[in-house]
Amino acid sequence: MTAYxxxxxxxxxxxxxxxxxxxxxxxxRNYNGxxxxxxxxxxxxxxxxxxxxxxxxxxxxxxVSVTAGPQVKQFTINTLNALVLQAxxxxxxxxxxxQIQASGHGIALVDVAVxxxxxxxxxxxxxxxxxxxxxxxxxxxxxxxxxxxxxWLLGGSSGMVVQEIGIPTGFEPKTDEIAHMSVVxxxxxxxxxxxxxxxxxxxxxxN
Numbered sequence: 508m509t510a511y512x513x514x515x516x517x518x519x520x521x522x523x524x525x526x527x528x529x530x531x532x533x534x535x536r537n538y539n540g541x542x543x544x545x546x547x548x549x550x551x552x553x554x555x556x557x558x559x560x561x562x563x564x565x566x567x568x569x570x571v572s573v574t575a576g577p578q579v580k581q582f583t584i585n586t587l588n589a590l591v592l593q594a595x596x597x598x599x600x601x602x603x604x605x606q607i608q609a610s611g612h613g614i615a616l617v618d619v620a621v622x623x624x625x626x627x628x629x630x631x632x633x634x635x636x637x638x639x640x641x642x643x644x645x646x647x648x649x650x651x652x653x654x655x656x657x658x659w660l661l662g663g664s665s666g667m668v669v670q671e672i673g674i675p676t677g678f679e680p681k682t683d684e685i686a687h688m689s690v691v692x693x694x695x696x697x698x699x700x701x702x703x704x705x706x707x708x709x710x711x712x713x714n
Contacts (some may be wrong), residue, residue, distance in 0.1 A: 532551060578602075648713075
């Protein structure tokens with residue numbers, strides 16, 4: 508929405524009202540120069556381009572100095588290199604502050620990008636909580652009979668367990684054949700799957 512507002516200011520040639528919008532919009536860019544989505548980027552770049560035509564000075568001759576601790580970088584911007592991206596990489600040790608000063612005549616955009624790596628913490632591999640085995644007892648063109656056995660691997664009680672079984676396209680479950688099982692407390696059918704509820708799954712005698 509802000510890009511559309513800047514586009515309107517550009518069409519109305521209202522530079523005074525649009526300059527604050529321009530500053531805010533530029534701050535929303537990511538480090539690659541784009542915005543949240545492709546459509547946002549297209550509209551934002553269009554509005555920035557049209558507004559730039561209004562505020563672009565006839566004469567451009569600037570010197571931008573970047574001071575970061577003992578490191579000093581200087582950039583010269585003029586009409587010959589106005590469309591050329593100029594960049595410099597700061598060396599270690601990285602300073603906590605970066606000072607930017609500009610002199611001369613014109614308008615320039617300065618970005619400071621910070622990249623860092625985070626050490627990956629190797630966590631212990633979590634042990635599985637259940638042992639589940641699936642066997643196909645019978646399979647024809649119009650029938651699939653499965654045997655699903657599950658066993659609790661950790662200590663104590665498993666507590667309530669929910670088991671979801673996907674149903675292949677073109678098949679329907681026969682829930683009446685498992686409804687009589689005492690270990691199954693509830694059966695639901697939803698989105699091509701059967702959901703079974705158990706009060707608990709024991710460590711032996713798989714269900």
